Amino acid sequence: MRQRTTTIRDVAERAGVSVSTVSHVLNGNDGHVSSAVRQRVLEVVEDLKYRPNAIARSMVKRKTATIGLVFNEIENSLFVPVIDGVNDVLQPAGYHIVLASAPDVRSEIAAIETLRSQQVDGFIFMALSARFATDHLVRLKEDGVPFVVINRYVDDDDIDQILLDDWGAGYSATRHLLDLGHTQIGTVSGPIYSEPPRRSAVERHRGWQQAIEGHGLEARPEWIIVGDYTYEGGYLAVGQFLSRFAAREQERPRALFIASDIMALGALKALHDAGLRVPQDIAVVGIGDPPFAQYTIPALTTLALPMPEAGSRAAHILLDWLTNGKPARAQRITLSFAFTARESCGARFPARSSES
């Protein structure tokens, strides 16, 4: 990168052939190259440590073999498994990943601009916090740019989308509690009233509500604390529940659906600090299943976010598009969350009453 780089011309001269011949052997078009020449060229390439300039190649092929990965919360380590999944399929196919973090729509648009000028072959957009503003993505589609979107819910079914079944996760989590015999099921939701709204939060919350109502119970407003997906939010929510029901402990929720495991960890801590036993005094179920979920006290019953799969599915769709052209119709794939029972919900509630 420093001193004068050796070019295909140098190789050609040294090997006593033309540049086009070198190009042919390097690109495997050696159908029409005698193996003697081929041999010679390869030797020289080795000798000179020749490294083809991919930029120059991209210039003429008008492809860069790189895709842009745009996400809006680099602090959220949830995106790590996504990258991982994307990487697993794109790397073997010879693609590179350029990362761009774009915390808001403005910077997302800017990121798209620069990545396009960088000639990336396609995009994957992934939202941890889904927003509804996506006009620029529709325009991007209209420009014919290949891309797929993870967790973004764009209102255009000509755009490939990997979606997460947040509603189902909230519903299943709550059903589990219901099936265990619980009837007083509170919830610490995500930021359901934020602007722009967080779809995951709204959907998980609806899941809770509908499971309860579908069971013939009432989803009481006093059973709801609105959280913010942070550890602290989870911690504080418990405090709010406690003071809200301080005067009538009997009516306090005996089970909690907490919309994220981050908050659930905070809640577990608060419950412990308050001297409440989980699951005996209060059961807890979360969503997310980060690596630590198995080692909380008690271990969290939860539903795992399908992030690696989201990444690899998106990458597959994009790769297909890039290699075989745009498919006739876009896909809209909804991934569901895998339930794992651990300790935080305990067994049947009220505890063993029916068995004893």
Added chain:
Amino acid sequence: MRQRTTTIRDVAERAGVSVSTVSHVLNGNDGHVSSAVRQRVLEVVEDLKYRPNAIARSMVKRKTATIGLVFNEIENSLFVPVIDGVNDVLQPAGYHIVLASAPDVRSEIAAIETLRSQQVDGFIFMALSARFATDHLVRLKEDGVPFVVINRYVDDDDIDQILLDDWGAGYSATRHLLDLGHTQIGTVSGPIYSEPPRRSAVERHRGWQQAIEGHGLEARPEWIIVGDYTYEGGYLAVGQFLSRFAAREQERPRALFIASDIMALGALKALHDAGLRVPQDIAVVGIGDPPFAQYTIPALTTLALPMPEAGSRAAHILLDWLTNGKPARAQRITLSFAFTARESCGARFPARSSES
């Protein structure tokens, strides 16, 4: 990216000027461009939605304004704060980041090759698990390629290195326990015997040992369990301690220096399952300070890894190199860990004996 792209030539024609004039206004060399023409050009650029081809520009400028970020454990979310730190300084400077994960030396070499052929302007290598094999990095330096290394300990002081004071972290953690009055301090180390060795593990362990010996005590082998930096490793280590000292509980460590908070969380769980109270029965101090450390039960006393700073320091050095040329001498910066006392070590040990 799809249809025939509009080029600088199109803009020039439409504006009735030459390409070089367009180039000048686009690159801010408008010292010698009349503002009337400038205006006109800008309008046309707008009209045509002209997007300069950065590849073509890179081609002639022989710079790409992108740097390669190579790390070897994409699963380890520790690298997130590093990216964040790097991003914070490189993004504003107009640089892009290309990610490459390289789990072993072979793939690291391959990644370097492709990134070089992609003409990245420089590299940052970051190791979560430091290895000692780095010959290829020395060669890279000899090729004049700008790069800086995080947590890699390359034996060449002409290479810029951001290092972490693992020894100091182990030492400080143990000192804290000692200062609290503990004399039976066990440790769950990282993989100190792995091949290749994990420097962080070895150093943190030495820190433990030297703190103890420096205090006039003996670093007894039976106080050591070798872990592996996993949650499960931490969980299992506690079981091993318990059975090792089953017959003589008095001699069992009353405090534990655990070389990573991941393991510490596992250990806390195991301790809880075994009915041992932390910190009353056994104190725990870890290293890492991930976001959850504040919400473990009990909250972890630990030392924070300086990852964001490592990232931004590395980026600054690289940026300086890229803009002002290689500095006369390389830097070797050692970052220390910030101590945070929380609940897992409790107060003076033996508990309040001297005060009562």
Added chain:
DNA sequence: TTGAAAGCGCTAACAC
């Protein structure tokens, strides 16, 4: 089977 030459889209002398 091999080579010559025309670009890919842009920048930067250099000329006018």
Added chain:
DNA sequence: GTGTTAGCGCTTTCAA
């Protein structure tokens, strides 16, 4: 001030 032009390093017809 503005335009002409020679490449940057490579691929790819097309001819030989």
